[in-house]
Amino acid sequence: MGDKKRPLYLPYAGPAILEAPLINKGTAFTEEERIFFNLEGLLPQVIETIEEQASRAYAQYSRFDSDVNKHIFLRNIQDTNETLFYRLVQNHITEMMPIIYTPTVGSACEQFSKNYRRNRGLFISYPNRERISDILNNSTRHKVKVIVITDGERILGLGDQGIGGMGIPIGKLALYTSCGGISPAHTLPITLDVGTDNQQLLDDPMYMGWRHPRIAGDEYAEFIEDFMSAVKERWPEALIQFEDFAQKNAMPLLERYKDKYCCFNDDIQGTAAVTVGSLLAACKAAGTKLSEQRITFVGAGSAGCGIAEAIVAQMESEGISESEARSRVFMVDRWGLLLDSMPNLLPFQQKLAQHTGITKDWNGAGENVSLIDVITHAKPTVLIGVSGAPGLFTEDVIKTMHQHCERPIVFPLSNPTSRVEATPQNILKWTNGQALVATGSPFKPVVLGDKTFEIAQCNNSYIFPGIGLGVIAVKSKRVTDAMLMASSRALAECSPLAQEGEGQLLPSLEKIHEVSKKIAFAVAKAAIEDGVARPITDEHILRSIEKSFWQPEYRSYKRTSF
Numbered sequence: 001m002g003d004k005k006r007p008l009y010l011p012y013a014g015p016a017i018l019e020a021p022l023i024n025k026g027t028a029f030t031e032e033e034r035i036f037f038n039l040e041g042l043l044p045q046v047i048e049t050i051e052e053q054a055s056r057a058y059a060q061y062s063r064f065d066s067d068v069n070k071h072i073f074l075r076n077i078q079d080t081n082e083t084l085f086y087r088l089v090q091n092h093i094t095e096m097m098p099i100i101y102t103p104t105v106g107s108a109c110e111q112f113s114k115n116y117r118r119n120r121g122l123f124i125s126y127p128n129r130e131r132i133s134d135i136l137n138n139s140t141r142h143k144v145k146v147i148v149i150t151d152g153e154r155i156l157g158l159g160d161q162g163i164g165g166m167g168i169p170i171g172k173l174a175l176y177t178s179c180g181g182i183s184p185a186h187t188l189p190i191t192l193d194v195g196t197d198n199q200q201l202l203d204d205p206m207y208m209g210w211r212h213p214r215i216a217g218d219e220y221a222e223f224i225e226d227f228m229s230a231v232k233e234r235w236p237e238a239l240i241q242f243e244d245f246a247q248k249n250a251m252p253l254l255e256r257y258k259d260k261y262c263c264f265n266d267d268i269q270g271t272a273a274v275t276v277g278s279l280l281a282a283c284k285a286a287g288t289k290l291s292e293q294r295i296t297f298v299g300a301g302s303a304g305c306g307i308a309e310a311i312v313a314q315m316e317s318e319g320i321s322e323s324e325a326r327s328r329v330f331m332v333d334r335w336g337l338l339l340d341s342m343p344n345l346l347p348f349q350q351k352l353a354q355h356t357g358i359t360k361d362w363n364g365a366g367e368n369v370s371l372i373d374v375i376t377h378a379k380p381t382v383l384i385g386v387s388g389a390p391g392l393f394t395e396d397v398i399k400t401m402h403q404h405c406e407r408p409i410v411f412p413l414s415n416p417t418s419r420v421e422a423t424p425q426n427i428l429k430w431t432n433g434q435a436l437v438a439t440g441s442p443f444k445p446v447v448l449g450d451k452t453f454e455i456a457q458c459n460n461s462y463i464f465p466g467i468g469l470g471v472i473a474v475k476s477k478r479v480t481d482a483m484l485m486a487s488s489r490a491l492a493e494c495s496p497l498a499q500e501g502e503g504q505l506l507p508s509l510e511k512i513h514e515v516s517k518k519i520a521f522a523v524a525k526a527a528i529e530d531g532v533a534r535p536i537t538d539e540h541i542l543r544s545i546e547k548s549f550w551q552p553e554y555r556s557y558k559r560t561s562f
């Protein structure tokens with residue numbers, strides 16, 4: 001706390017201060033500061049508060065019609081005055097989150113080269129692989145605590161976006177700050193430019209990345225290895241979040257690095273944690289347990305299988321055996337239900353495949369067991385979509401599910417909005433308002449007759465800011481499964497529906513600071529119990545969380561003596 005009140009000593013003066021987004025205050029520089037730092041005449045006469053600046057910026061923002069233009073406008077404020085950017089977002093979090101993050105960030109990635117304005121974060125290109133350490137040293141951030149990296153190969157459900165993927169690390173880190181209180185000075189977005197296989201980008205004269213097909217195999221693995229060890233050397237305590245890697249790389253990279261570095265994969269583990277948290281809340285509200293549900297997934301990639309494994313672990317912790325837990329989970333991908341007789345299953349899919357024998361009474365289901373066969377015969381109570389394929393939850397699928405289950409839980413989680421498996425409006429219409437729906441992208445409330453249904457956003461954004469805050473609070477050396485499970489339970493405890501029996505499944509974004517701090521506390525405690533952080537008292541953890549929680553307020557500046 002005291003830290004924020006202390007002045008910051010700056011070693012330089014003049015216009016350079018107005019060009020440094022972490023330091024710039026624009027018209028909020030005081031008269032004394034303007035004199036000391038040679039800023040007189042560089043700004044209009046008026047001296048404004050951050051609130052006055054924020055209201056002007058909001059009025060300007062409101063004049064843009066399209067979401068992408070709003071995004072560009074906000075990114076420009078972020079690149080010129082970060083404190084103002086975060087104050088503005090804090091004042092309008094519910095309105096602006098879909099603009100700086102999903103779904104608009106998806107369009108921002110697709111149009112990245114077209115809309116490019118100025119530098120942010122680091123691009124590490126394969127042709128520069130000999131100089132990774134130098135590149136890290138070129139960063140404008142010196143005390144980095146959280147890094148989000150992507151190689152842009154699977155951006156949301158939009159596929160390979162090459163370096164356009166940079167929008168994602170920038171957006172995720174904006175949420176680390178606005179939802180999890182991590183100072184922007186401690187965050188660094190990184191894009192590994194290993195080429196692109198997106199022909200449209202390769203053919204686009206505007207494309208700003210390395211114009212080359214993606215490198216793969218050993219070359220790719222060595223490049224990532226060099227990057228990881230260079231980061232470790234430069235910022236040994238930094239948390240590294242893997243984001244939007246293609247399925248073929250996501251799980252192998254996680255397996256390779258999770259016990260070696262402080263890192264996690266947000267799409268696999270963050271999405272799993274928020275989904276388990278949301279399911280726990282839904283079960284508690286319904287007076288049931290997760291281990292009593294039968295769950296069908298559409299999409300058996302690394303994200304789907306990651307959620308499924310987290311569900312199995314939670315079910316076991318409720319007292320059922322592993323095999324009983326696995327028998328309750330049905331993974332469906334484009335070839336149908338995963339069965340253990342299928343050739344070519346990926347290692348992480350094998351453990352989640354059902355015994356082929358179970359379908360013998362599923363009249364005529366045969367080899368390729370379709371989603372509707374699974375719904376008809378396995379009678380799931382929970383349906384989760386992580387397919388990236390819009391429209392897979394058809395009217396037939398949802399209505400058949402509803403025949404066997406009075407209050408189906410349906411989570412179409414694919415992002416952005418254009419990839420959703422079914423809209424909340426349709427799911428609620430097809431179930432006469434009986435389904436409990438949560439989506440990956442934000443949706444407006446659904447009105448059906450005289451009832452209004454709020455739609456929870458089951459997005460990893462509820463989880464990763466709190467994980468980062470918890471990791472930083474106790475300087476955790478790893479992100480363990482127990483820490484992730486603790487984050488799910490802490491989130492479920494914040495559910496208004498679970499707590500009060502009514503209201504939203506997930507807390508509103510207005511409460512996100514409180515939620516992130518609760519998650520951070522649970523994560524920090526689990527880190528200590530797992531032996532990956534030094535033991536400190538609960539009181540000390542709470543103090544550490546408060547102390548590291550950054551607020552968008554200007555600090556006073558003094559000059560260092562020369």
Ligand SMILES: O=C([O-])CC(=O)C(=O)O
Pocket residue numbers: 102155156157244266267414415440459460
């Ligand atoms: O970014 C989001 O909204 C959630 C996410 O990680 C993804 O869809 O890849």
Ligand SMILES: [Mg+2]
Pocket residue numbers: 156243244266267
């Ligand atoms: Mg992602």
